Amino acid sequence: MVVRSVDLRSDTVTRPTDAMREAMASAEVDDDILGYDPTARHLEEEMAKMMGKEAALFVPSGTMANLICVMVHCEVRGSEVILGDNSHIHVYENGGISTIGGVHPKTIKNEEDGTMDLEAIEAAIRDPKGSTFYPSTRLICLENTHANSGGRCLSAEYTDSVGEIAKRHGLKLHIDGARLFNASIALGVPVNRLVEAADSVSVCLSKGLGAPVGTVIVGSSGFIEKAKRLRKTLGGGMRQIGVLCAAALVALQENLPKLQFDHKKAKLLAEGLNQMKGIRINVAAVETNMIFMDMEDGSRLTAEKLRKCLTECGILVLPGNSPRIRMVVHHQITTSDVHYTLSCLQQAVQMIQEPSLN
Ligand SMILES: Cc1ncc(COP(=O)(O)O)c(C=O)c1O
Ligand SMILES: C[C@@H](O)[C@H](N)C(=O)O
Numbered sequence: 001m002v003v004r005s006v007d008l009r010s011d012t013v014t015r016p017t018d019a020m021r022e023a024m025a026s027a028e029v030d031d032d033i034l035g036y037d038p039t040a041r042h043l044e045e046e047m048a049k050m051m052g053k054e055a056a057l058f059v060p061s062g063t064m065a066n067l068i069c070v071m072v073h074c075e076v077r078g079s080e081v082i083l084g085d086n087s088h089i090h091v092y093e094n095g096g097i098s099t100i101g102g103v104h105p106k107t108i109k110n111e112e113d114g115t116m117d118l119e120a121i122e123a124a125i126r127d128p129k130g131s132t133f134y135p136s137t138r139l140i141c142l143e144n145t146h147a148n149s150g151g152r153c154l155s156a157e158y159t160d161s162v163g164e165i166a167k168r169h170g171l172k173l174h175i176d177g178a179r180l181f182n183a184s185i186a187l188g189v190p191v192n193r194l195v196e197a198a199d200s201v202s203v204c205l206s207k208g209l210g211a212p213v214g215t216v217i218v219g220s221s222g223f224i225e226k227a228k229r230l231r232k233t234l235g236g237g238m239r240q241i242g243v244l245c246a247a248a249l250v251a252l253q254e255n256l257p258k259l260q261f262d263h264k265k266a267k268l269l270a271e272g273l274n275q276m277k278g279i280r281i282n283v284a285a286v287e288t289n290m291i292f293m294d295m296e297d298g299s300r301l302t303a304e305k306l307r308k309c310l311t312e313c314g315i316l317v318l319p320g321n322s323p324r325i326r327m328v329v330h331h332q333i334t335t336s337d338v339h340y341t342l343s344c345l346q347q348a349v350q351m352i353q354e355p356s357l358n
Contacts, residue, residue: 006315006337011179011262011289011330013316014210019254020247029240033232039242043249047216051201052192055224057217057231058245062178063093064236065202065215066141071101072226073139073172073200079103080135082124084110086148088176089141100234104135112285114146114154118161125169140166143176144194145183150282150326151290153183156193163197173197178204178215182288185259199223208259208289210331211251213244258331262289265338266329272342276349293325300352309348315341 007013016024027039044056059065066089070081074097081097083090085107089097097103106124108116126134140162144154159175166173175198177183177191184191195201200219205211217227231237238244270286273279278299281291295301303325310317317325329338 004314004337004340006313006333006341008327008329008333008341009316009318010328011207011210014330014332016212016247017210017250017254020210020212020250023246023250024243027242027246029242031239032241033237033239037240037242037245039249040245043245044216046249046252047203048218050191051195051203051218053195053201053218054221055219057224057227058241058248059202059215059217059231059236060213060238062088062176062202062204062206062215063096064231064234065204065217066093066174066176067096067101068227068230068234068236069174069200069202069217069219070097070103070139070141071230072223073174074101074103075226076136076138077102078131078135079138080106080126081139081141082106082108082116082121082137083141084108084114084116084143084146086110086146087141087143088147088178089143091148103139106135106137110146110149112149112152114143114149114152115158116142116162118165121162122165122169125165125171137169137171139172139174141174141176142198143178145179145186145288145290147178147290150285150292151179151182151288151328152285153186153287154194155187156189156196159194160197166197172199174199175201177201179207179288181256182208182259182263185256186263186288200227205248205251208255208262208330209248209251210255211244211248214248216248255331259289262329262331262333263287265289265333265335266291266327268335269327269329269338269341272338273345276346278349278353279345289329291327291329293327295323301349305352306345306348309351310341310344313340313344315344
């Protein structure tokens, strides 16, 4: 029986707040293709400053941001990018770096914590002497936090080590920082320090920060100039985008401080789930706003059965036939929603595990 609606599908599901809608309605705008939109320019300057990079560019999505960054770094035909086999760019972006960008992916196993083994990265770099046969390595991509590892954080020290490898071999480093602010809050490290070694970063405003739309690319002025032209080529040039950027500015101001509470609510949910018979949770791995829930071997529980029970209670998780359930907490999930979710799951687990008692 649906008592309330709790949307744990992703942190991309949030609705704009009243403050965002008011800012959108009153945003100062202009044509961002013929010149520049003043509110977009304000957001881009803010983001470049926060990230410690020369310039920034607003783009419609994280997928387009990553595609643009890979294509700018790998603008020479026959280029190859080293990236994680479980990275968002490789798994969820329709292979765009190859189908549109003409860039060859060289995947390396993502470890459970979202990193890639440093020696494996260096070993994957093509020998320039083999260019008759091989693509040429030009870029390494990291993801912080790492979504498919459960929102795990990459440390500044690890990122610096990858940056040193890139520099040693004349390569560039891109960070898919869709949830970079979550990593910064969880680690207690400023965002500019986390991306110090990166040549480009994509930062989503539409995830935990709760903006309705948008991602910002940061990098050198020369890089952003090329990215801006490519954004237009890909159809991402936009006119009065101050309407969207105004909401993003409110999100930065209002929701950045709230990310710490998202992490606390995620931990509370994980600890509660960990008490339930038949459910397996790695509580220590819940570093930010994501929880991966697995079923114990031999348990009568299945993800399919639990998804059905959750839906009947009005609790939304991503559909699908994965044996694992992902739950993502965001600023529009309350602590009461967490307790409601735990109560519904406790009843479902009992009903499935001990049907004779019901
Ligand atoms: C790690 C990561 N990178 C990039 C993206 C792509 O962002 P968008 O959905 O805005 O294209 C997502 C998900 O949305 C993501 O989780
Ligand atoms: C599904 C995926 O593309 C999205 N980035 C999410 O984490 O919800």
